[in-house]
Amino acid sequence: MERMSNSGTYKKKGDLYYNSLLSRNLYNNSLTFISGILAIIAILPLILVLTYVVINGASEINLAVLTQLPEPPGEDLPSAGGIGNAIIGTIVVSGIASLIAIPIGVGGGIYLAEYSRGGTFSKFIRFGANVLSGVPSIIAGVCIYSVIVSTRIILGSNFSALAGGISLSILMLPTIIKTTDEGLKLVSDDLRKAALGVGASKFVTVSQITIPAAFTPIGTGIVLALARAAGETAPLIFTALFSFYWLDSPEGILQPIATLSVLIYNFAIEPYKAQNELAWAASFLLVAFVLSINLLTRWIGKRGKH
Amino acid sequence: MDSKATHNTSPQICIGMENVTIEYNGSPAVRNIYCDIPSEKVTALIGPSGCGKSTVLRSFNRMNDLIEGCTLKGKVLFEGKDIYAKNVDPVEVRRRIGMVFQQPNPFPKSIYENIAFGARINGYTGDMDNLVEQSLKQAAVWEECKDKLNESGYSLSGGQQQRLCIARTIATQPEVILMDEPCSALDPISTLKIEETIHELKSRFTIVIVTHNMQQALRVSDMTAFYNAEETIGMSGKVGYLVEFSETQKIFNSPKEKATQDYIQGKFG
Numbered sequence: 001m002e003r004m005s006n007s008g009t010y011k012k013k014g015d016l017y018y019n020s021l022l023s024r025n026l027y028n029n030s031l032t033f034i035s036g037i038l039a040i041i042a043i044l045p046l047i048l049v050l051t052y053v054v055i056n057g058a059s060e061i062n063l064a065v066l067t068q069l070p071e072p073p074g075e076d077l078p079s080a081g082g083i084g085n086a087i088i089g090t091i092v093v094s095g096i097a098s099l100i101a102i103p104i105g106v107g108g109g110i111y112l113a114e115y116s117r118g119g120t121f122s123k124f125i126r127f128g129a130n131v132l133s134g135v136p137s138i139i140a141g142v143c144i145y146s147v148i149v150s151t152r153i154i155l156g157s158n159f160s161a162l163a164g165g166i167s168l169s170i171l172m173l174p175t176i177i178k179t180t181d182e183g184l185k186l187v188s189d190d191l192r193k194a195a196l197g198v199g200a201s202k203f204v205t206v207s208q209i210t211i212p213a214a215f216t217p218i219g220t221g222i223v224l225a226l227a228r229a230a231g232e233t234a235p236l237i238f239t240a241l242f243s244f245y246w247l248d249s250p251e252g253i254l255q256p257i258a259t260l261s262v263l264i265y266n267f268a269i270e271p272y273k274a275q276n277e278l279a280w281a282a283s284f285l286l287v288a289f290v291l292s293i294n295l296l297t298r299w300i301g302k303r304g305k306h
Numbered sequence: 307m308d309s310k311a312t313h314n315t316s317p318q319i320c321i322g323m324e325n326v327t328i329e330y331n332g333s334p335a336v337r338n339i340y341c342d343i344p345s346e347k348v349t350a351l352i353g354p355s356g357c358g359k360s361t362v363l364r365s366f367n368r369m370n371d372l373i374e375g376c377t378l379k380g381k382v383l384f385e386g387k388d389i390y391a392k393n394v395d396p397v398e399v400r401r402r403i404g405m406v407f408q409q410p411n412p413f414p415k416s417i418y419e420n421i422a423f424g425a426r427i428n429g430y431t432g433d434m435d436n437l438v439e440q441s442l443k444q445a446a447v448w449e450e451c452k453d454k455l456n457e458s459g460y461s462l463s464g465g466q467q468q469r470l471c472i473a474r475t476i477a478t479q480p481e482v483i484l485m486d487e488p489c490s491a492l493d494p495i496s497t498l499k500i501e502e503t504i505h506e507l508k509s510r511f512t513i514v515i516v517t518h519n520m521q522q523a524l525r526v527s528d529m530t531a532f533y534n535a536e537e538t539i540g541m542s543g544k545v546g547y548l549v550e551f552s553e554t555q556k557i558f559n560s561p562k563e564k565a566t567q568d569y570i571q572g573k574f575g
């Protein structure tokens with residue numbers, strides 16, 4: 001071995017004790033401090049919004065609010081009724097959106113990850129999904145309005161829960177396609193080989209081996225997409241509109257329907273206190289709903305670790 | 307400088323290769339292979355790293371289909387039929403020719419289900435409990451598994467997982483079992499157990515095994531094929547070819563080719 005023939009010298013090495021005045025330690029400490037402050041500033045809006053909604057909204061929640069119909073604004077009432085129909089409406093519209101978006105999105109993701117061979121078509125779909133996920137939600141609303149609502153193409157219905165669900169499904173699709181695609185791509189190829197090696201067909205491999213193995217990311221993607229859709233307002237204003245009545249029959253999905261987000265939009269800006277209070281109650285419910293969905297995804301994630 | 311393949315005198319030929327060239331993205335990995343693998347014998351494929359042993363092994367049950375850009379010229383005959391013919395179903399080929407991979411790859415299911423899955427999709431209708439037990443016994447892993455059949459396959463050690471994978475393959479009762487360095491992740495004791503398993507299996511299955519371990523080839527195989535890779539004019543990189551194929555004893559005691567002798571004596575590779 002040759003010795004290093006370098007004539008440069010180093011500063012004398014220090015002793016082993018920690019010295020907070022060394023420049024590297026000064027830099028380190030101040031950077032830790034600054035990034036900590038920035039992290040607090042970043043989380044502040046979330047905390048503010050949550051506390052504000054909880055303070056204003058939680059006190060408005062009671063059985064009557066959860067079970068009654070809202071009163072149309074018009075005069076100063078002691079109480080504006082409840083948000084019962086809007087709760088059901090949000091569930092119904094998100095349900096319709098899920099029924100449309102989950103099969104299409106998961107199916108599309110499976111195609112991309114398992115069947116496509118990376119050709120132009122799949123590149124186009126991936127690109128499309130990326131673009132779609134960046135489309136402002138109001139555009140989805142306007143599109144469905146002009147294609148479905150104003151043309152009365154579905155059984156002559158105008159504004160309807162169905163149209164609302166369709167517009168929300170457009171917002172859910174890209175997330176579901178992408179998480180399914182990515183989730184399946186994370187599944188080790190060894191598993192696919194193992195299945196094919198014992199004589200499984202492609203269909204059996206995908207349905208019984210790869211999809212169960214990717215259940216966690218796919219499930220998480222679906223739930224996050226649902227959380228996003230459930231809180232959307234803009235597309236619903238153009239499609240589901242609002243209603244002061246209960247959804248009382250299956251055909252009701254061809255009628256306008258109340259949802260929490262549109263109720264907030266309508267009532268929060270009314271000059272009447274009773275309606276404002278309902279809007280707060282709805283806000284609280286919506287935030288609680290989205291929060292619990294996020295907790296649900298964490299639970300799905302933990303479960304998948306086993 | 308043609309590939310020299312000693313045509314084997316055994317009456318029963320299981321897998322035959324006729325002038326097989328396999329290319330990845332247009333550049334050949336192995337070329338012009340002629341080789342007849344006999345039935346109900348253990349055939350070992352040996353050779354230096356990168357000479358195309360895995361590539362050849364995968365071509366026997368169309369596992370290369372999964373690799374984009376991989377194409378095969380020539381014919382691979384299984385019981386006389388070209389398995390690359392247009393009307394052949396690769397799923398059916400893989401049911402007749404099972405595969406054990408280099409890395410243990412159990413399904414993320416219970417030990418029991420790992421075995422039952424393959425059997426079920428192959429249309430097994432008999433007593434599943436019995437099949438699971440028999441397969442695990444044949445793969446010499448029953449003792450370790452019998453008390454935890456419902457636990458995940460991942461709860462086993464690497465060597466036990468590999469034997470579980472062998473059991474899974476045996477359970478589907480293929481006619482041929484391909485093994486790609488099945489012992490490379492195993493300790494000597496598990497290796498010996500798997501070699502014992504191979505000995506037991508060869509009365510009913512045709513086995514083709516890739517190994518880097520000369521001693522293992524000598525211990526388990528009846529026939530040995532030595533592959534080598536070398537630079538070829540007009541082609542990019544090294545291209546693998548079959549140097550010599552003969553009875554294992556002949557390959558190890560009196561190889562015809564200098565390259566075979568050098569490799570076996572550890573002079574390269």
Ligand SMILES: Nc1ncnc2c1ncn2[C@@H]1O[C@H](COP(=O)(O)OP(=O)(O)OP(=O)(O)O)[C@@H](O)[C@H]1O
Pocket residue numbers: 330335353354355356357358359360361362373546
């Ligand atoms: N999926 C692939 N795509 C492109 N080239 C490949 C692929 N797999 C193998 N090759 C090429 O084919 C040649 C043979 O590879 P192969 O894996 O068959 O070698 P091997 O003999 O099994 O080596 P080892 O003993 O290291 O496993 C190598 O040069 C490799 O670069």
Ligand SMILES: [Mg+2]
Pocket residue numbers: 359360361486
């Ligand atoms: Mg290999």
